[in-house]
Amino acid sequence: KIRFAFFFFFFFLFFYLFIAGPSFWGLINPQWNMCNKGRRQSPIDVVPDKLLFDPFLRPLHIDKHKVSGTLHNTGQSLVFRVDKDTKQHVNISGGPLAYKYQFEEIYIHYGTENTRGSEHYIQGYSFPGEIQIYGFNKELYHNMSEAQHKSQGIVGLSLMVQIGETPNPELRIITSTFNKVLFKGQQVITLE
Structure with a gap:
C-alpha cells in the first residue's frame, strides 16, 4: 500500500508539473486561453519589488x-x-x-x-x-x-x-x- 501511494503521489506530481498544471491550462482547455498568455492566471506569486505605487489609488x-x-x-x-x-x-x-x-x-x-x-x-x-x-x-x-x-x-x-x-x-x-x-x-x- 505504501509503495502504491508513493508511486501515485509521484505520478500525480509529474502529471501536474509537466502535463496538466497551471503552465498548461491554456493549452488543455480553449476556454482558459488567457492562462496560455500568462495573464489572469491563478495561483499567482505577488512579488512586492515588482509592484508599482499608484499615488492616486x-x-x-x-x-x-x-x-x-x-x-x-x-x-x-x-x-x-x-x-x-x-x-x-x-x-x-x-x-x-x-x-x-x-x-x-x-x-x-x-x-x-x-x-x-x-x-x-x-x-x-x-x-x-x-x-x-x-x-x-x-x-x-x-x-x-x-x-x-x-x-x-x-x-x-x-x-x-x-x-x-x-x-x-x-x-x-x-x-x-x-x-x-x-x-x-x-x-x-x-x-x-
Missing part, C-alpha cells in the same frame, strides 16, 4: 452590514454564500474599482499544516490560509452567473491569514462553524 471600501448565509464544504475549500434574500447587501468599491460590486461569496483556503494553505503566494511564501472575497458588478449585471464571464463582471480580493494569539471576533463567526462542515457536501447556515 483611492482607499478600498467595503460596507459594514451584517449578512447571513450558508457555509458549504466543496471538498476543495469552504465556501460562504450570502443568502439571496439578504435585506442589506455589502458593496465593495474604491481602490482600483470603477464600479460597485455586490459581495456574494467567500472562499476559505487552508492546509493540513499551519504553514501552508493559501492558494496564492507573496514572494514565494505560502500562508497558513487565505480568504478570498468575491462580488459581482451590480451596476452592469444582475447576479454572479450573469457577470461571471463578462468584462468587469467579478471582483476578487484575497486576504492572507496568519496564525496568531489575538482572536478576530468577525472571523470567529464563520470559523466557529467549521466543525459542522468537516466533510465534502456538508453545509451549515450561519447567522449575522
